[in-house]
Amino acid sequence: MxxxxxxxxxxxxxxxxxxxxxxxxxxxxxxxxxxxxxxxxxxxxxxxxxxxxxxxxxxxxxxxxxxxxxxPKLIRLGDVATNLIGAWAAPHLANLVAKSGETANMAVLDGAMAVYVAQVPSPHSMRMFTEVGRQVHLHCTGVGKALLLQLPDETVRNLISKAGMPAHTPNSHVTSETLLADLAECRTRGYALDEGEQEVGVRCFAVPVPGAPTLTALSISGPVARLRIESADHVTPLLRRVADDLAVEFDQNAVP
Known part of the structure; x- marks a missing residue:
């Protein structure tokens, strides 16, 4: 006893x-x-x-x-965990690339920023490439918005106030009001959209991964000439399917 x-x-x-x-x-x-x-x-x-x-x-x-x-001890743990997550997610991202033809990404919330933890690039010579481990702002990226739409507006305001809202392109949001309105639309349609807000000429569709132990998002990104707005009809169901598969794996690997 x-x-x-x-x-x-x-x-x-x-x-x-x-x-x-x-x-x-x-x-x-x-x-x-x-x-x-x-x-x-x-x-x-x-x-x-x-x-x-x-x-x-x-x-x-x-x-x-x-x-x-x-x-500082947490940095090493985070680096190891990031590498493991990337290796685990890679087959799922490769499946997205095979079916969409564009680059697939996975990111998590890291403080007041998003950090890429995995990527599988498109086979096209003209493609999007982001280094794993790179931090990006939440307000102007597909993965960032997909992370934010999982949070209440007040939390979104707090995160944005910490990181700021630099205008990376003329399309970037520069006020919390326009960002919150965008996030409301994201929740209604079920996915986030980056219309050249991080980089001119690039479009990105992104969705949350439900039930992940930390806020997580998946995205498909590519040049607007290939990844058209109507591509959402094909791309977003693929993203949701893989997000659901990942959610199931998270649940199965949870320690009771």
Whole structure:
């Protein structure tokens, strides 16, 4: 009985420690200990004990005063996880490329930006290419919008205020109001659209991956001369089918 109680307490501590890391990530990577404890619904001494344990392993670092931030040890874990996700997603993206003829991408929310974690390029000589690991703004990319449409408007405003809304092209959104109106249209039609907002002459269709452990999106991108607006009728069902397949795999690989 004693060993069972010990295991239960240990599992609870792990859960709470992970909650603290996720809360810190959600608020931008750093916060005061008191605020962190309040957000987690934990007594201050409990939160302090868990944070000190995480800090001793390099997953959290202490700031001047009573603040804490995510630590450098997480970078290595993130790099390894990104590589594994890319390898796992590659066959699904290759299937999209085979059926659409255009470049397929997978991205996740990374703070207030989107980061590409996998890509399979189009076989065409004129094609889109984005480096895995590259961060892009949310307001002007297909994957960025597909990530944002999964969030409430207030959260969208907060993320955009942190990252800013640089005008990469004349088509880029430069106000949160026009972006939110665009996201409302995305939710209605079931996919996000980038009409040369990140790069002139490029069109991108994107959808969320439902049930992913972190906000995730898939996209197909290509030159507007080949990837026409009416291509949505063919491309978006492909994207949704692969997104659903990925969601099933996420669920099957979840630890009960």
């Amino acid at each position: 004693g060993s069972g109680a010990t295991r239960s307490g240990g599992v609870q501590s792990v859960d709470r420690a992970i909650d603290l890391l996720e809360i810190m990530a959600a608020v931008g990577g750093s916060t005061a200990l008191g605020d962190l404890a309040a957000r987690a619904g934990l007594p201050l001494p409990t939160a302090h004990r868990l944070i000190r344990a995480l800090a001793s392993r390099g997953y959290v670092r202490q700031l001047p005063g009573r603040g804490y931030a995510l630590g």
